Amino acid sequence: MGLKMLRLASGSENFPFELATVCYLEVGADGEVTSPPEEGVTERVRSGGSRLYAVWPGHYRSDLFLIDDIDEYEKALGLQHDPVRTGLQEHKHQVRWSISPCGDRPTGAYVSVETHLDCGCEVKDLRTFARHMRDQRGWDIATTAAWESTGPTDDAHARPKYTFRIRRRSLA
Numbered sequence: 001m002g003l004k005m006l007r008l009a010s011g012s013e014n015f016p017f018e019l020a021t022v023c024y025l026e027v028g029a030d031g032e033v034t035s036p037p038e039e040g041v042t043e044r045v046r047s048g049g050s051r052l053y054a055v056w057p058g059h060y061r062s063d064l065f066l067i068d069d070i071d072e073y074e075k076a077l078g079l080q081h082d083p084v085r086t087g088l089q090e091h092k093h094q095v096r097w098s099i100s101p102c103g104d105r106p107t108g109a110y111v112s113v114e115t116h117l118d119c120g121c122e123v124k125d126l127r128t129f130a131r132h133m134r135d136q137r138g139w140d141i142a143t144t145a146a147w148e149s150t151g152p153t154d155d156a157h158a159r160p161k162y163t164f165r166i167r168r169r170s171l172a
């Protein structure tokens with residue numbers, strides 16, 4: 001494995017921070033390496049006490065990155081809310097929803113739910129939306145299952161319609 005040191009500068013929003021195979025390393029002032037970094041790493045990096053690195057594994061080579069844009073790191077990991085990336089404002093979403101008529105098994109644990117966001121948000125990041133909905137309505141949205149959105153077509157004022165898989169018991 002060859003390691004290539006790259007700086008991850010500001011505006012590097014294409015780095016796959018949230019990829020499960022990316023490995024993070026914190027190197028403390030004393031040279032101690034902690035992976036994954038413990039809580040409070042962003043404060044320690046900001047204060048200059050630690051440095052944060054990411055290893056992005058590839059098939060033939062893995063690259064090592066020095067993360068010098070802690071804001072991007074926090075946004076990508078959901079530690080800092082990012083309305084641009086997620087399409088979501090941090091507010092109480094106005095949700096219009098109905099159970100999809102295209103028959104799930106009536107006894108299944110999950111149902112398909114058609115959803116419109118009247119508040120104008122767009123779901124670009126399902127995990128963040130699922131977290132908002134869990135906090136706001138108690139919904140348990142499947143984040144591993146497929147979901148779909150249907151964009152507005154002829155009506156310019158129409159909102160996209162999203163279909164999520166939601167645990168039936170969590171719908172109220």
Ligand SMILES: [Zn+2]
Nearest residue numbers: 089093119121
């Ligand atoms: Zn909203």
